[in-house]
Amino acid sequence: MNILKLLIANRGEIARRILRTCRQRGIQTVAVHSEADRDLPFVREADEAVCIGPPPVAKSYLNMDAILDAARDTGADAIHPGYGLLSENGEFARRVQEAGLIFVGPSPEVITQMGDKVTARRRMEEAGIPVVPGSNGICDLSEASREAARIGYPLMLKASAGGGGIGMEVLRSEADLEKAFASAQGRAQAYFGDKTLFMERFIESPxxxxxxxxxxxxxxxxxxxxxxxxxxxxxxxxxxxxxxxxxxxxxxxxxxxxxxxxxxxxxxxxxxxxxxxxxxxxxxxxxxxxxxxxxxxxxxxxxxxxxxxxxxxxxxxxxxxxxxxxxxxxxxxxxxxxxxxxxxxxxxxxxxxxxxxxxxxxxxxxxxxxxxxxxxxxxxxxxxxxxxxxxxxxxxxxxxxxxxxxxxxxxxxxxxxxxxxxxxxxxxxxxxxxxxxxxxxxxxxxxx
CATH class of the missing domain: 3.30.470.20 (ATP-grasp fold, B domain)
Incomplete structure (x- = not known):
């Protein structure tokens, strides 16, 4: 099935990058934008543009309903998520497909699997890919303390559902773990909606x-x-x-x-x-x-x-x-x-x-x-x-x-x-x- 009209669920330079290839292929384009971005170049350069909400990302670029409504109202038949924002959200990919649209990316199931760092580690171990020694998902400090003793310091504490370096902490002692654990859980919940953490052996200067x-x-x-x-x-x-x-x-x-x-x-x-x-x-x-x-x-x-x-x-x-x-x-x-x-x-x-x-x-x-x-x-x-x-x-x-x-x-x-x-x-x-x-x-x- 050829893509005739593509909605770009992103902003800034990556939106312009996708627009450039679409122009070369003769694909019609739809830009979605927040109120803060209405004057940026990507909005002007798309064939159509739809405002999807106020500046905060939760009310605009992460608003799945508004993006899917824009796709329906403009007659788009595909959505490209760019990077960041909703690009690695399995639920968004699933909803795009359920709406009868093409999602430019892997399947929702693969996105969900690889987006969970603990599940991804497990799949790679099963496939014979070397992984850094580490833990499964951890939700309380006592479990974290036991796992830290098993793996050995120094450690890297991470959000299981995270990415982009958000909330990572280097731990060199039990005292570091006790100090960092609650705040790391708070950031994981705030940024990713999941407070599950995990730990990996920290590799010095890799x-x-x-x-x-x-x-x-x-x-x-x-x-x-x-x-x-x-x-x-x-x-x-x-x-x-x-x-x-x-x-x-x-x-x-x-x-x-x-x-x-x-x-x-x-x-x-x-x-x-x-x-x-x-x-x-x-x-x-x-x-x-x-x-x-x-x-x-x-x-x-x-x-x-x-x-x-x-x-x-x-x-x-x-x-x-x-x-x-x-x-x-x-x-x-x-x-x-x-x-x-x-x-x-x-x-x-x-x-x-x-x-x-x-x-x-x-x-x-x-x-x-x-x-x-x-x-x-x-x-x-x-x-x-x-x-x-x-x-x-x-x-x-x-x-x-x-x-x-x-x-x-x-x-x-x-x-x-x-x-x-x-x-x-x-x-x-x-x-x-x-x-x-x-x-x-x-x-x-x-x-x-």
């Missing part, structure tokens, strides 16, 4: 490497190589690159093979990402599977030449992937820099009117932005306003182009993290490609 996978309805599952995602703040990614600059070829091959195995084990369809932690000996462990398009998908597009949104639409329409694994090649090197409206020192959001937004241009430079000069950056949403993606024939060329691009990127009227990104780019460990998830902490400590 690298965070993920693999892009794609599956169609014929049983074919392919990988599109890996991305290095170790530059993080508060467990959220800031810089990503492909290929990883430091892992050995045999580790790369093993990671990609394990990611394909993981996707097959759960009957996956569409675009997904399998995330791993890699220790100093290049042992790797399953971290989670994101059942959606990733923020960092452009680096994969830049090195493979593929349009991942177009492939998502193909699979959603029931078409097989148009190539096999042997046809996918990775060429050159790409890096993505997330541009945040935030204080580069304190890393606090910096909402306000964007007086000037002048992104760089030039060979090998792509900017995916949700804003333009004059846009209002609202305080209600994630502060990422754009992504600067840079490609070069090798990493050295990509780094040189990156420094030129970030240095010429003009953002005025609000604070941005551009100075921080340039400091990352100039750091010796980053330049050598020998860095881990502790890089930003080291950089911030040296600044002080």
């Amino acid at each position: 690298r965070h490497v993920e693999v892009q996978v794609f599956s169609d309805g014929t049983g074919r599952t392919l990988h599109l190589f890996e991305r290095e995602c170790s530059v993080q703040r508060r467990n959220q990614k800031v810089v990503e690159e492909s290929p990883s600059p430091s892992i050995r070829p045999e580790t790369r091959e093993a990671l990609c093979r394990a990611a394909v195995q993981a996707a097959k084990a759960v009957g996956y369809t569409g675009a997904g990402t399998v995330e791993f932690l890699v220790d100093s000996e290049e042992n790797f462990f399953f971290l989670e599977m994101n059942t959606r398009l990733q923020v960092e998908h452009p680096v994969t597009e830049m090195v493979t030449g593929l349009d991942l949104v177009a492939l998502q639409l193909d699979v959603a329409e029931g078409k097989p992937l148009p190539f096999g694994q042997d046809r996918i090649e990775s060429g050159g090197h790409a890096l993505e820099y997330r541009i945040y409206a935030e204080d580069p020192e304190r890393l606090y959001p910096s909402p306000g009117t964007l007086k000037t937004f002048a992104p760089p241009t030039g060979e090998g430079i792509r900017v995916d932005a949700g804003v333009e000069s004059g846009s209002e950056v609202a305080p209600y949403y994630d502060p990422m306003i754009a992504k600067c993606i840079v490609w070069g024939k090798d990493r050295d060329e990509a780094l040189a182009r990156s420094l030129k691009a970030l240095s010429s990127f003009r953002v005025e009227g609000i604070k941005s993290n551009l100075p921080l990104l340039i400091r990352v780019l100039e750091h010796p460990d980053f330049l050598r490609g020998k860095y881990n998830t502790g890089l930003l902490t080291k950089l911030q400590s040296n600044k002080r």
